[in-house]
Amino acid sequence: MPVKNVKSEYIVQTNQLTKIVDGKEIVKEVSIHVKKGEIYGFLGPNGAGKTTVMKMLTNLWKPTFGTVELFGETLTPTSYDVLKRMGSIIEFPCFYEHMSGRENLQLHCEYMGYYVPDSVDHALKMLGLLEAGDQQVKRYSLGMKQRLGIARAILCRPELLVLDEPTNGLDPAGMKQLRDLFKMLCAEYGITIIISSHILSEVESIADTVGVIDHGRMMKEISMQEISERNTAYIELAVEDTKKASYVLADKLELKNFKVVDGRTIRIYDDGADTGVLSKTLALNDIAIQFIGRKSESLEDYFLKVTGEGNGL
């Protein structure tokens, strides 16, 4: 019997989700909050626990501790009705390879109890597979199978799409096509989409919110808007002697907020810092400047910061 909760603003919510397999904590106390109609980028290095969380969201795996709430209901082992409202790809899409792409989609409709004329053709067309629809799936390339998997996931017009690394095996044009498709599905049909990825650029341009997971722990959950608001522009400086340059920055220019990134790079976050003044002062103090320029923090920078300099990427 599904447990009804007080209506939440979130369509997907996990509470302290933990998964222990063979005594090892794969996912620890992960709390996710996904609003209706948004694209949620679930980011993390390989092996961070993204797929495990996705499996628990789709009820393929059961949490050791914690709960998953979908559409305001706590997921139980027998929560079948919510599955009707979801489309998913976990790890890689599997098909009945001896059947054609079209037959696979028709079979999916039968199991989902979804009978809308032309829905199969429509889904195939959306993913550019209309011509290949009658070919056996075993003749499909990896990219075609991935697109067919997405066609199947969106076929029954789900309210929620859970996509685990959906662009695996796609070329850059295919990835762009999918990003556009996801944006369209979200904007026109109000579908909520959770996309996991370890490729930041894939998510950066489409996500409304990102959750960053590393070593099974949720490191940060933040909206892209907040990232851009927080987005501290900085001046990046490449010099031969960072020690001497740091002394000049602190002592002569009285800058307090800067960081030596590596043996030759310094980032200056002080609002009042000016590239012209910096160049002149450093030159006057005999410090050779190899590069100076203003930069802004990308999602990648943010991700690397949150996951500890991108270990594992």
Added chain:
Amino acid sequence: MMKLIRLEWKKNNVLKYIRNAVITTAVIAILIVMMAGELVRSADEIDAEYLYGKGILGTTVELFVHMVYIVFTGIMLASFIVSAYAKKTMHLMFSYPINRKKILLSQMAAVWIFNFLAMIVSKLSIYMILVLTSSFTEISTVDISFGELSFWLDILLGSAVMVSISYIALPIGVQLKSSKATIIASVIIVCLTQGNVGSVRLVNNIPFIVILFVISVLSVYLSVYNVETKDLS
């Protein structure tokens, strides 16, 4: 449930299995006619009572058909269920808004119904071929009595029990995620059920068959009991 069974047949290409069943039945029929014909030709050298004794022909037909269909059931269980776990199409099945026990039971039922019916059709076809060709082959078909209730009960009950016993192979295949293991287990079941200990045919040993039947029921239970709560690896 019937719809799920029908979909199982559709996606597993049941026509292929029908074709194989027809070919197998024809091969068994030819083999038995040849064997019996050979016995008739050398009848003067052997005990006439042994040759024409009650049930000898029936026993041979049952033996061959049971052997073939126990393995056939194993092959189908491997294809319908075990390979679905191995190839992860079971992930897809379990993402549907359908009770998982029902999904598994429908897969098992699809295999059971097919093999039960195929076994009956196969036995009847072979018996009919033997009867129809008896005037040419001079094979005695006195023990093939279509008009007797016991004949039909033997066929129905024997087929149902043998197909059911084949399910002992299922949890072995599922546990090992191996179609080969399922089929090897089926071959072992053939040896167990169709073999002899001394002059006693094990298939005629009622307590032994009852034990195997109970194990097969347990096997089905083991394959479904925790499917709702178990992680799908």
